[in-house]
Amino acid sequence: MPSRFPERQRMTVLAFDCAISGLAVAVVRDGVGLAERRETGRGQAATLLPAIASTLEQARVDRRTLSLIAVTVGPGSFTGVRVGLAAARGLALALDVPLAGITTTDALLAAAPNDDERVSIAAIDTHLGDWFCAFDGQAPFLATTEALAAKLAGRPCRIVGPQARALAQRVPNAIAQQTLPDPVLLARLAMADGADAWRARNEAEGLPRPLYLRGVNVTSPDGTRRTVE
Secondary structure, three states: OOOOOOOOOOOEEEEEEOOOOOEEEEEEEOOEEEEEEEEOOOOHHHHHHHHHHHHHHHHOOOHHHOOEEEEEOOOOOHHHHHHHHHHHHHHHHHHOOOEEEEOHHHHHHOOOOOOOOOEEEEEEEOOOOOEEEEEOOOOOEEEOHHHHHHHHOOOOEEEEEOOHHHHHOOOOOEEEEEOOOOHHHHHHHHHOOOHHHHHHHHHHHOOOOOOOOOOEEEEOOOOOEEEEO
16 A cells, blocks of 8 residues: 555445546455446436445445445536435445545546656646646635646646646646546545544534535526636
C-alpha cells in the first residue's frame, strides 16, 4: 500500500464514485482491492446498485460484513453526485455501517505521485467555461482557465483529472495526468481515519452531504439553460 495511506487492519470497505462520468465500484480489504467494476455512460440511478451487488459477489464479500462505505460527495455532475450519495446513505443506514464522504478532487489527487518539484492540482471540467479545482489538502474552488493559470503563477504543476490534457495545454509549465477517480484509492483515503472516526463524525454531523460549488444548471423545454442556486 502506498505510504500516504496509513495501514488499517481488518477493514472491508465498499467504495464507489458516480460524480464525474459513469461509475466505479471497488471492494477493498485491508487496503487491497478484492474486486473492481467500471461502467461508462449515464443512467447511474439504474446501474449503480446492480454494479455494487456484482462487485460484492465477485469479491465474495457479504454486504453485512462491511466495515465502512466510502463515496465521492462532489464537486462534479449534479445527477451523479446525487445518485451516488443517495445510494451510499441508504446502504449505510440499512447495514448500520459508517459512511465516509470524500471530495472528488481528493479522490483524484490520491492518484498523483509525491513530487516536490511539481504542485498537484485536481481539475474537473464543468462544461460551463470553468473548472472545479483543488490543491492537495485544500478545499475545492471554482476557477476559469485564466484564473487558475494566474493562481499557479507559472509554477511547475501536475493537473490531475478526466480532462487534464486539454487544460494542461493552456496552463504554463503544466503536465497532465488524465484519470478518473480510482475507487480503490477512494477506499484507502476513507480507511486513513478509520471506521470508528467516521461513525463518530456521522453521529455528530449527520451523514455526508453533497458538495456543490455552484447552483444546478437547468435546461428548459425551449432549450435555454439557467443556473438555479
